[in-house]
Amino acid sequence: MKNIYKLTFLSVFLFIGFFGFTQTITVGTETNTGPSIPIEPFYGYTYSQDIYYQSEIGVAGSITAIRFYYTGSAWTDDIVVYMGHTTKTEFTSTTDWVPLGSLTQVYSGTFTTTTTAGWIEIVLDVPFAYNNSDNLVIAVDENTAGYHSSSDYFHCTSSTSYRGMCYYSDGTNPDPATPPTANYRGLFFANVQLVIPNYYNLTDGGNTTSCSGIFCDPEGTSGYNDFNGSYTHTFCSGSSDILKFDFTVFETTEAA
Structure with a gap:
């Protein structure tokens, strides 16, 4: 069964300069x-x-x-x-x-x-x-x-x-x-x-049109990405310590 989850805007901020x-x-x-x-x-x-x-x-x-x-x-x-x-x-x-x-x-x-x-x-x-x-x-x-x-x-x-x-x-x-x-x-x-x-220093990222891995949507349903129409992972401009993820549309495949 294929479900479409539409998120108008979700930003996750991680206040980290480096990890290790x-x-x-x-x-x-x-x-x-x-x-x-x-x-x-x-x-x-x-x-x-x-x-x-x-x-x-x-x-x-x-x-x-x-x-x-x-x-x-x-x-x-x-x-x-x-x-x-x-x-x-x-x-x-x-x-x-x-x-x-x-x-x-x-x-x-x-x-x-x-x-x-x-x-x-x-x-x-x-x-x-x-x-x-x-x-x-x-x-x-x-x-x-x-x-x-x-x-x-x-x-x-x-x-x-x-x-x-x-x-x-x-x-x-x-x-x-x-x-x-x-x-x-x-x-x-x-x-x-x-x-x-x-x-491990986190540096400026860019846009990606595809990704793989487990994610969780706002309703608590998890699955694997098999399509990603609009997904970005970027650093906020001018900052080296705030990482922002933006999600707009996901399409996931769940087990029937």
Whole structure:
């Protein structure tokens, strides 16, 4: 049975400028606690680098925050975080650092842990635009003198390649521009979460003479469009945040 619904004018206004969602990508799920990455809490100073593969990330976008999984005592240290693209798949020696000139500083501030095991978030000062072509390197420079408990750890995942490297010391605060020979290079990387928002901007639309999909008419009867004689979906002129739909004549097919 075919019914014709005539609507003289119907406008629907949606007050939205953009819509989207935030995706969290987790790289590493094991609970190893021996490696000294991304920070070695039992020493005063740390400089570390970890490599994460493109195949593990799988999406381009602006990374706005990162998280490391921590278990141990509560403390607060000053850190600087750098990120960069790299073609490296591993560190081939204890001096094979990714140069500071290939990295971008994305955070400088405090890093605070709690006695509750879980992910500790670092909201970046500057989002990092990941290209989803290269691998990702994250460097952490911890600069607060004094050490914490020998039972403080970050969770790490094992690898067949040397993807984590670290220098730690009680007396020497390393310079990321000229890092010393690492005293840890291991077949592990620090578990990490990458926070990447996805935004879908709504832009000026136009007219369409056909459409498909489910709609509801004013009398509550729903069906599928098989003909559309007058249907527009446009943005109001001069506005980027009001979306208007105009419906005048629909022809729908309903089940008999």
